[in-house]
Amino acid sequence: MSAPPAPIPDYLARLNAEQREAVETLDGPLLVLAGAGTGKTRVLTTRFAHLLMTGRAFPGQVLAVTFTNKAAREMRERVSAIIQRPAEGLWLGTFHALCARMLRRHADLVGLTSGFTILDADDQMRLLKQVMAAGAVDAKRWPPPGLMAVIQRWKDRGITPDRVTPAEDTDFAGGRARSLYAAYQDRLKDLNCADFGDLMLHMVEILRNHPEVLAEWHRRFRYILVDEYQDTNLVQYLWLRLLAQGHKNICCVGDDDQSIYSWRGAEIENILRFEKDFPNARVVRLESNYRSTRPILAAASHLIAHNTGRLGKTLRTGRNDADGEKVRVVSLWDSEEEARMVGERIEAAQRSGHKLAEIAILVRAGFQTRAFEERLITLGVPYRVVGGLKFYERAEIRDAMAYLRVLAQPSDDLAFERIVNTPKRGLGDTAMRRMHEIARAEHIPLASAAAKLVQAGGLAGKARAGLSDLLHGFARWREQMGREGHVVTAATLLDESGYTEMWKADKSPEAPGRLENLKEFVRALGEFETLNGFLEHVALVMENDENAQGDRLSLMTLHAAKGLEFDMVFLPGWEEGLFPHARAMEEGGERGLEEERRLAYVGLTRARKLAIVSCAANRRVYGNWSSSIPSRFLDELPIEHIQREGSAGMARNRVVDMPSVFTGASGLMARKPRTIEAGAWEVQARPSHAAPLTVGERVFHKKFGYGTVTAVEDNRVDVNFEKSDPKRVLDSFLERA
C-alpha cells in the first residue's frame, strides 16, 4: 500500500465519473446504458484501448462487434488514435463480417466449403422463387417476398428448418413454409452459398453442436464488446452468449430508448433482460448529455417518458452552455407550405452563417424526401440524400459483379443466370429451361450445361452464337487474369462481353451515370489484391461513402439518422398516420406505437441547438390530397419547452376524436378523446362572424373542390366532395360555395 498511485492515463482523465466506471469495470458482464449523446462511442473505444494498454488482452483476444461497417471503421480509427499505433490484428467488425470470417474456418461443419459465396438480397430472392416454382407454389397467391420474410425471421431467431415447430409453421402456402425453407437451405448448400442470415445461423449452429470449436473460440476471446445491443436479434444474442460463456467478460453498450429495428428482427428484450441473462452483471448508466441544449433534452425526455417497460434513464445536460432555443412546433396548411417553410428557414440559417452540413431534414418515410428535394433544387441549396440506393445495389454494378463472380467461380449459377442474357444474346425462356434441365439431370453447374447445349446444337442460330461467344470469352478472360491480373481483365471483360456497349447504346438519361459507375467499379477493384478479396468485401460492405464532401444539407429517414448529430434538425410530417405511421400501429399495436415514439426520440436527440418539428393539415399521398391531424407526439412535448408557430387559429382545449382511419379495425389504438391544448393547429380560422355550417350546404375546399356537407361535429365537418372521396375536414378550410 506504500506504492505511490500510478498516474492516471490521459485517455481516462478525459472521462466523466460514469464513463470511467464503464471503462474500468473490466471483469464480468457489464451493461452500459448510454443515452443519446452521452459519449457511448468514446466509452467503447476507450475501454477497448484500456484493455490493450493495461495488458489485459492482446489485440487478437478482444472481440468487438458493431452493426455497421461505418461504426466498425470509426471504432478502429479511434482505438488506434488512443494507443497511438495502427490497430491491427483485431477481431473488430460487424456481426456479419465476423461471422463470415469464422465460418470460413468451419464451413465443412455445415456442408459448405470455405470458399462459399455470400448472396445479396437479389440472389436470395431469385433462388427462393426457383425453389417455390419447383415446389409448384402459386406465386400469385403466395408472394415470394412474404416467404422470404418468414424465413429471415426464423433465421433471426436461430431457427434452422428442423427446429421449426408445427405451431410456428405459418399458414403460408398451406403450411408448407417449413418444407420450402428446408428446400431453400438445401439449394444454398448445393450452390455452396450462404445468405446473410446464414452467416449468423450457421455459426450459432456450429457453436451449439461442436463443443471443441466453441472451446477454441473461448480460448481466443477473453473480452467481448458489443455496440448497439438494443438492436441485436435472437441469433446474434445466442452467438454472443455462447462466446461469452468462456470468460464472461462481455460488455454491451446500448440504449433501449433507441431500439427502432424490431421490424428487422431486433428484440428489445435482449437489452431489457441483460441482468437476468448474465448473472452478477453490473449496469452503468451514462446520463450526462454533451450534445443538445436543455429544451431539446427536456422535449425528448418528456416524450419518451410516455413509453412503458423502459430500463429508465434521465438525461441531464453535461454542458455549461446548455441554455438554448425552445423546440419549434410549426403547423402548416399543406405539405407544400411545409417544404417552403423548411426551405426558407434553411436559407435564413445559411445567411446567418450556418453551414449546410450542420443541418438535416429527417423524415419518417422515404417518399417524403421528394417534396423537399424539389424545394431545395428550386432554391439552389446543395443537399445529399443519405440512404437511397447504395452503390453496390445499382443494377449495373450488380451485373458487373455477377460477371466477376462467374469469372472467379464458374459454378456460381445465380451469377451466371443473371448475366447470361445481359446484354441480350437472344436467349429466351426455352433456352433457359433446357439449360436448367441439363444441369439438373447431370448435376453440373449451369455454365457447363450451357456449353453442352451449345455443342449439342439445340439452339436457335442467334442464341447459339451469343452463348458460344460468352463461354469462349470466359475461358479467355480466365486465362488473361492469370497473366495480367484481375483489374485489367475486368475492364476487358466488361468491354468484350458487350456489357459497356449495352449502356453506351442506351439513350436513357441515366446511362452516362451508369457508365461512370462502371469506371468507378473497376477503380475500386484495383484497391484489392485479389478478385476474391474484392468479392468478399463487396458482399459484406454494401455502402457508398462517396458524395460526402462539400457543404451540403442532409436529407434522410429517421432510421438512417441514428448515430448522427446536427446543429439544426427539421422534423417534418408529424401527423397521425404518417408519424406515428398507421402501419406500424396496425401491425405492432401498442408496441408498434412505442417504437414510433422511440423513433421520435431518436429524431429530437439528433439536434444540438435547434429542432424544428412541423405538421401539415393536408398532404398529397400517392397523387391525391388527404387531410390529416397533428401527431399525438406533439401533445407529448412539454409545453414549457416548445414554441408554437405558424397557426392563426386560437381555439383552445378542443376535444378531438381520432378519425376512424387511424384507430384501426382492431381497435388496438382506440383511445380516449384527447385534448389539444392552447395554440390549436388549424392554419386559417374561419372568421368568427361566420355562422356554423349546416348539413346539406354546398361548400368549397381549396384542395378538394366543391362538395356537400353531410355531418357537422364541433369544428369538424364531413363533406361529400364531387371530385374526391368523402372526407372529414376542419371547418376553417371550408368556404360557403
Add this chain to the structure above:
DNA sequence: AGGTTAGTAATTTTT
C-alpha cells in the same frame, strides 16, 4: 424473344 401496356400497390432496410 422482346417490347408494350394495363393493373396494382405504395414504412422504416445497419448486413
Add this chain to the structure above:
DNA sequence: TTACTAACCT
C-alpha cells in the same frame, strides 16, 4: 403520383 410486375401483342 410513381414504379414495378404480369399478361399480352408483334
